[in-house]
Amino acid sequence: MKVYTIGGSRNIGYYASLRLLRKGAVVTYLLRNTGVFDADESIQEYVKTGKARLVKGDALSKEDVRHGWEVAGQPDPTDPTDTDGVDILLFTVGGTPSFSPLRGFVINPPDLCTRCCLNAVSTLPRSDARAPPRIVAVTSVGLSKPAHKSLPLPLRIMYSALLGPAHEDKKGVEYILTHCSGDAGPRLVPSEKILAAGWERTEGVPGKGEVPGVVLVRPALLTDGECRADKNGPSSYRSRGDGDLAVPGGYTISRKDVGYFVAERLLGEDWEQWAGKGVSLAY
Numbered sequence: 001m002k003v004y005t006i007g008g009s010r011n012i013g014y015y016a017s018l019r020l021l022r023k024g025a026v027v028t029y030l031l032r033n034t035g036v037f038d039a040d041e042s043i044q045e046y047v048k049t050g051k052a053r054l055v056k057g058d059a060l061s062k063e064d065v066r067h068g069w070e071v072a073g074q075p076d077p078t079d080p081t082d083t084d085g086v087d088i089l090l091f092t093v094g095g096t097p098s099f100s101p102l103r104g105f106v107i108n109p110p111d112l113c114t115r116c117c118l119n120a121v122s123t124l125p126r127s128d129a130r131a132p133p134r135i136v137a138v139t140s141v142g143l144s145k146p147a148h149k150s151l152p153l154p155l156r157i158m159y160s161a162l163l164g165p166a167h168e169d170k171k172g173v174e175y176i177l178t179h180c181s182g183d184a185g186p187r188l189v190p191s192e193k194i195l196a197a198g199w200e201r202t203e204g205v206p207g208k209g210e211v212p213g214v215v216l217v218r219p220a221l222l223t224d225g226e227c228r229a230d231k232n233g234p235s236s237y238r239s240r241g242d243g244d245l246a247v248p249g250g251y252t253i254s255r256k257d258v259g260y261f262v263a264e265r266l267l268g269e270d271w272e273q274w275a276g277k278g279v280s281l282a283y
Contacts (some may be wrong), residue, residue: 001025001267002082004072004133005090006059006120009036012138012219013092015227015259020090020267021046028053028072028086030065050077059093059116060109066123073125085130088267091120091137091173097166106165111194114172118195121180122204124211132206134213134275136262137177139170141218141246141280143188150245155221168194174216174278181276182209188244215266215274219258220250220282227256228283234265240280241273250282257281 003020007013008029017027027046029037034054037043046052055071057064069086076082095112097105109115117137126132142148142159151159159167171190178188179200199205228236237257240247258281266274 001087002072002076002085003027003088003090004030004068004086005092006030006065006068006116007092007094008090009033011092011094012222012255012258012262013090015256016090016092016262018042019259019263021051023263024051026051026053026072026076028055028068030055030057030059030068032056032058059119060112062119062123065116065119069123069125085127086125086133089120089124089133089135090262091117091135093117094138095166103165105162107169110165111169111172113169114176114190114194117173117176118199118202118205121176121206121211122202124204124206126206126210132211132213134215134271135177135180135211136215136217136266137173138217138219138258138262139174140167141220141244141250141282143167143171143174143218144244147218147244147246147280150248152246152249152251155246155251158221177214177216179208180206180211181214182212212276214276215271216244216278217258217262217266218244218278218280219253220247220280221252222258223252223254225252225254225256227254227260229257229260229264234261237261237281237283241277244278245280247280247282250280253282257283 008017055068072086093116095107171188172194238247
């Protein structure tokens with residue numbers, strides 16, 4: 001498996017990609033600072049063998065993203081039978097928010113995730129000889145009105161008061177990817193400040209339904225806790241796949257457990273269960 005990860009320097013993208021490396025995958029990281037892993041012995045082990053590829057670039061730059069695809073598609077140096085191509089795009093971009101008394105937690109730029117996603121799909125490699133890469137994107141639970149209503153009341157209040165701008169950006173990601181897949185859950189229409197009208201005519205953007213292998217991962221409120229699934233298996237968390245509704249009574253889930261779900265379950269034996277859909281996760 002060859003994986004191109006955008007947003008993999010930390011948090012869910014980091015935990016998921018490290019697990020994939022341990023399972024034998026080749027992982028290409030697009031990084032604004034390739035020195036971010038200099039002191040990371042876990043990643044350096046794979047850099048030395050060529051299994052982890054570090055590409056300097058910014059996902060806000062379409063050309064940088066395109067270059068990352070090119071590197072990610074190069075054959076596995078440890079497999080003489082491997083050919084060009086990428087199997088998975090792991091998209092976990094999320095900015096570092098700042099707090100505004102009037103707007104809650106905001107991201108700069110406000111369309112960070114949406115723009116990066118648009119760059120990723122508009123440079124996505126396609127050929128007649130190979131299926132398009134599967135896409136796994138991490139967004140959030142509670143983005144649509146029905147999903148918001150399905151949240152526990154304290155989360156509804158907090159999400160409304162603090163996370164509106166950040167969630168609007170996540171809506172842009174989901175809107176782009178549901179267009180590409182043709183069927184990955186409700187179409188969440190973002191504001192034009194996040195995604196301008198006519199975006200689908202951007203050069204390189206796939207037509208509707210041309211990338212069927214898309215899964216939207218929608219975690220509950222994220223924590224920095226341990227990976228419970230390492231001790232107790234996948235029964236440590238709960239999942240829900242009917243629409244984009246929240247897991248009943250689910251408040252939180254750790255970033256490490258979401259990484260576990262992506263690497264050990266979704267990109268393992270559970271792919272067919274979730275392909276073309278969305279999945280909400282919570283304890």
